[in-house]
Amino acid sequence: MEFNIKSLLRKNIANLVPYSSARDEFSGIAAIYLDANENSLGSPYTKWYNRYPDPSQKLLKEKVASIKGIPPSQIFLGNGSDEPIDILFRAFCEPGIDNVMILPPTYGMYEVSANINNVAITAIPLTENFQPDLDAIANGIDDHTKIIWICSPNNPTGNSIDIQAIEMILLNFNGIVVVDEAYINFSRHRSWIPELIDFPNLVVLQTLSKAWGLAGLRIGMAFGSEEIIHIMNTIKSPYNISQPAQDITFNALENLDQVNDMIKILVDERELLATALASMPIVEKIFPSDANFLLVRFYNAQLVYDDLASVGIIVRNRSKIEQTKNCLRITVGTPSENKQLIKRLQEIIIP
Ligand SMILES: Cc1ncc(COP(=O)(O)O)c(C=O)c1O
Numbered sequence: 001m002e003f004n005i006k007s008l009l010r011k012n013i014a015n016l017v018p019y020s021s022a023r024d025e026f027s028g029i030a031a032i033y034l035d036a037n038e039n040s041l042g043s044p045y046t047k048w049y050n051r052y053p054d055p056s057q058k059l060l061k062e063k064v065a066s067i068k069g070i071p072p073s074q075i076f077l078g079n080g081s082d083e084p085i086d087i088l089f090r091a092f093c094e095p096g097i098d099n100v101m102i103l104p105p106t107y108g109m110y111e112v113s114a115n116i117n118n119v120a121i122t123a124i125p126l127t128e129n130f131q132p133d134l135d136a137i138a139n140g141i142d143d144h145t146k147i148i149w150i151c152s153p154n155n156p157t158g159n160s161i162d163i164q165a166i167e168m169i170l171l172n173f174n175g176i177v178v179v180d181e182a183y184i185n186f187s188r189h190r191s192w193i194p195e196l197i198d199f200p201n202l203v204v205l206q207t208l209s210k211a212w213g214l215a216g217l218r219i220g221m222a223f224g225s226e227e228i229i230h231i232m233n234t235i236k237s238p239y240n241i242s243q244p245a246q247d248i249t250f251n252a253l254e255n256l257d258q259v260n261d262m263i264k265i266l267v268d269e270r271e272l273l274a275t276a277l278a279s280m281p282i283v284e285k286i287f288p289s290d291a292n293f294l295l296v297r298f299y300n301a302q303l304v305y306d307d308l309a310s311v312g313i314i315v316r317n318r319s320k321i322e323q324t325k326n327c328l329r330i331t332v333g334t335p336s337e338n339k340q341l342i343k344r345l346q347e348i349i350i351p
Helices: 058-068 082-092 109-116 134-140 163-172 193-197 226-235 243-252 256-278 301-310 335-347
Strands: 075-079 099-102 120-123 145-151 176-180 202-207 219-223 283-286 293-298 327-331
Touching (some): 058 243, 082 145, 082 176, 099 109, 219 226, 256 283, 293 301, 301 327, 301 335
Parallel strands (some): 099 120, 145 176, 176 202
Antiparallel strands (some): 202 219, 283 293, 293 327
């Protein structure tokens, strides 16, 4: 069976007539705007915030398009990546009937979003090397499997997923394959965006919350075929990205050099941190990372977590999950923060 987007879509979405906002119906420049029931007198903060934002985020999308080398018609912008994740569920998964596949341990929102949307989950654990188990994936797919969620580099393990494995899944699955590249800028591997041309069932997610340092603005991005992006745009709420977020992001995207400098520092610091951890007797294993964090297995993760917390250093405790037993996920900090972390870890003595 060939990939066929029409047969994948939920019927209500295929038949959806999207909301047409005032700014959709008239998008030129006018002298007087009396079409959107805004406050014509102004706003108590900055004057122009009395106006609704551009629902199609035209300028910002053009900017993202020039950086990513893909047309605006293949870009969806959301309120963080969590919005496109939820929209993909709402577009393709019939509640109570369809299912999606996740490959744990992985980013938790795929499961939460599935639960919110009443969509069943087939969980196929990653192998010991944190790579997809292709046979188990093939056996786990049924007629109602609509989306396979792949996170690469993966959170919380930090490794990239093998290119050949992703390609096998894309070639053999007729539903949507999402590759979440939230951490791609810290990776040695290149993005899957150029492969969109060959795989109509591929959706790539990225975010400005990590390498770009703009988590507070909440800008997530989905890249896909024009058809898929068009569907996502019809589902989103009309004004999903505020005007200040659009404007500030537009300006921030000018500072590519600064972002590249930060990426280099964080990657260098990641390697320094890994080297320092490797020499500590409390550490059992450091997993290879293509992200801005390290997954570290300790002999007693809870003890380490509690000790760090007692001096105000907070890391993510993943030690209760079977595949990441005794593991802490440590975000790479500033050089000074990393020094303080290393110093404190060196002082811990296992009783
Ligand atoms: C793999 C992955 N995807 C997506 C996100 C969410 O990013 P955003 O801030 O864009 O919602 C995260 C956040 O931690 C993540 O780890």
